[in-house]
Amino acid sequence: MTIVSDHAFHIGEQHLRQGTPSQDYTATGTRSENAAFATLSDGCSSGGATDIGARLLVLATRRALSEASTLNPTLINRERDLYLETYRRTLELAPSDMLATSLWATLDSDTLTVNVTGDGVFALIFADDTPVHFYEVSWDKNTPYYPAYRLSGLNEQFKQLHDSPTPLTVIRGQVDNPIYTEDTYYIEPGLQGLTFTFARVGEMFPTPIIGVALFSDGVTQVDGYTTAEVVGELTHFKSTSGQFFTRRLNRFLQDARKRGRGPLDDIAGAVLYDERNEL
Amino acid sequence: MGGSIASAHNNQKEFSMTQQDDFEFGSGFGFTGATIEQLGATEYTLVTIVLDESGSIGGFESQIKDMLDTIVAACKRSPRASNLLLRVTSFSSSYRTSNGINQLHGFLPLGDIDTTAYAGLRGSGGTPLNDAFYDAVGAVNVYGKSLNDMDFLVNGITFVVTDGEENQSTTTKTMVKQELKRAATEEILESHLAILIGIDTGFSAKTALADYQQEVAINQFIYAGDATPSKLAKLAQFVSQSISSTSQALGTGGPSQTISATI
Numbered sequence: 001m002t003i004v005s006d007h008a009f010h011i012g013e014q015h016l017r018q019g020t021p022s023q024d025y026t027a028t029g030t031r032s033e034n035a036a037f038a039t040l041s042d043g044c045s046s047g048g049a050t051d052i053g054a055r056l057l058v059l060a061t062r063r064a065l066s067e068a069s070t071l072n073p074t075l076i077n078r079e080r081d082l083y084l085e086t087y088r089r090t091l092e093l094a095p096s097d098m099l100a101t102s103l104w105a106t107l108d109s110d111t112l113t114v115n116v117t118g119d120g121v122f123a124l125i126f127a128d129d130t131p132v133h134f135y136e137v138s139w140d141k142n143t144p145y146y147p148a149y150r151l152s153g154l155n156e157q158f159k160q161l162h163d164s165p166t167p168l169t170v171i172r173g174q175v176d177n178p179i180y181t182e183d184t185y186y187i188e189p190g191l192q193g194l195t196f197t198f199a200r201v202g203e204m205f206p207t208p209i210i211g212v213a214l215f216s217d218g219v220t221q222v223d224g225y226t227t228a229e230v231v232g233e234l235t236h237f238k239s240t241s242g243q244f245f246t247r248r249l250n251r252f253l254q255d256a257r258k259r260g261r262g263p264l265d266d267i268a269g270a271v272l273y274d275e276r277n278e279l
Numbered sequence: 280m281g282g283s284i285a286s287a288h289n290n291q292k293e294f295s296m297t298q299q300d301d302f303e304f305g306s307g308f309g310f311t312g313a314t315i316e317q318l319g320a321t322e323y324t325l326v327t328i329v330l331d332e333s334g335s336i337g338g339f340e341s342q343i344k345d346m347l348d349t350i351v352a353a354c355k356r357s358p359r360a361s362n363l364l365l366r367v368t369s370f371s372s373s374y375r376t377s378n379g380i381n382q383l384h385g386f387l388p389l390g391d392i393d394t395t396a397y398a399g400l401r402g403s404g405g406t407p408l409n410d411a412f413y414d415a416v417g418a419v420n421v422y423g424k425s426l427n428d429m430d431f432l433v434n435g436i437t438f439v440v441t442d443g444e445e446n447q448s449t450t451t452k453t454m455v456k457q458e459l460k461r462a463a464t465e466e467i468l469e470s471h472l473a474i475l476i477g478i479d480t481g482f483s484a485k486t487a488l489a490d491y492q493q494e495v496a497i498n499q500f501i502y503a504g505d506a507t508p509s510k511l512a513k514l515a516q517f518v519s520q521s522i523s524s525t526s527q528a529l530g531t532g533g534p535s536q537t538i539s540a541t542i
């Protein structure tokens with residue numbers, strides 16, 4: 001098995017216009033010889049210096065994923081939060097600077113695991129040109145949960161903010177199909193981070209899973225494009241050498257600006273792809 | 280038109296670690312380039328250096344080879360080194376089976392280029408300048424389009440160094456002009472800069488080359504004067520600086536600013 005990875009982020013039109021930094025950050029790495037991980041974070045626009053928070057969250061997640069001996073999402077997220085708090089205190093940052101989402105995924109020879117705390121999109125890439133499936137995770141009122149709320153003791157306040165008992169929504173779709181499936185979740189699982197586990201070969205999908213892409217919710221805000229179109233474009237890799245996702249993102253952004261204003265929000269992606277392609 | 284790709288590459292020593300593919304264009308023209316699927320960066324500048332190897336450069340071969348070595352060494356030191364793909368050819372009517380073109384190596388990452396493996400130049404035969412330009416720009420267009428189709432951002436810069444005027448080509452000036460125009464108008468490359476460099480080996484062709492630049496619509500003509508070691512060293516500096524600024528201009532949507540050359 002040869003898993004290749006790449007990640008990139010790009011500032012959105014709003015932050016560019018306002019002279020503020022991109023609040024998305026992302027990284028990829030390996031957990032072992034046969035397992036790779038990707039992680040991504042999107043800072044809250046109405047928070048503090050969340051560009052720094054998003055970076056620290058990615059660094060904390062990367063460390064937790066690299067060091068974890070077993071793939072237990074609860075333990076990994078707990079380690080992530082411990083590191084994040086350590087970094088915050090060391091740098092004397094405010095809790096509001098840490099308001100950022102956390103997405104991570106691991107891919108090994110048998111299993112794909114994705115964990116989402118907050119909002120964002122992830123996509124499953126299949127062998128034999130089977131259309132890409134995507135999952136869009138969002139919270140009511142565009143108010144996602146951030147790991148920093150727990151660190152600041154704000155969980156109860158967050159719960160009171162949401163009127164609906166099921167404020168967390170996961171839309172499942174395919175890039176070639178306009179029909180979506182929508183699932184709603186109670187608030188509590190969302191605070192832990194939703195975990196999605198897929199057998200790479202199984203009955204759930206017609207062909208094996210060969211890759212995964214994590215995206216910030218910037219993919220849902222590209223002028224002139226639907227989320228499905230953006231995900232389809234960003235997973236249509238021409239090759240898988242070196243900065244393969246960065247090249248795809250660059251070309252997509254170039255094309256998107258011909259159609260409209262391009263990405264309104266920051267946009268980030270991290271991809272794991274099994275080059276062997278057959279299992 | 281004679282020639283075949285196999286014969287065109289006969290003089291090419293094997294020193295590349297990168298896997299390469301063969302490409303063909305026009306009538307009997309061909310080149311090699313690093314296998315695109317294996318390239319890892321996001322953007323590349325295609326650099327082509329074309330050296331006159333006709334009889335009139337006889338006695339200056341080692342100086343010209345030194346100039347080439349200096350250019351490659353400077354490129355390797357460039358902060359943009361990992362975004363350059365270099366192709367080197369020489370031309371002379373002596374290369375009868377390959378349209379007058381001898382490819383020293385195709386488009387390769389600099390890390391794969393060992394200048395000590397370059398075969399020395401041997402001045403002989405006539406000056407197929409049209410063929411040299413047509414081959415160089417055609418290869419940039421074909422390889423550049425392949426890179427562009429694979430999401431790479433690409434621009435190019437081509438240098439043709441000669442001491443004499445066209446006298447023995449299979450292609451015409453019109454064909455060269457069309458190929459240069461194609462690079463600019465078909466959005467194959469973000470930009471392409473073609474530079475004709477004249478050197479004096481005792482047969483000054485300054486006026487003829489200046490006219491050639493106008494007729495073929497080459498971006499820039501530099502006359503370096505006598506092919507002395509110091510002049511060729513300055514020429515090498517000019518070439519490497521031009522390569523660097525062209526590569527830095529990638530992503531700006533246009534060509535780099537021309538360096539004013541006083542050699």
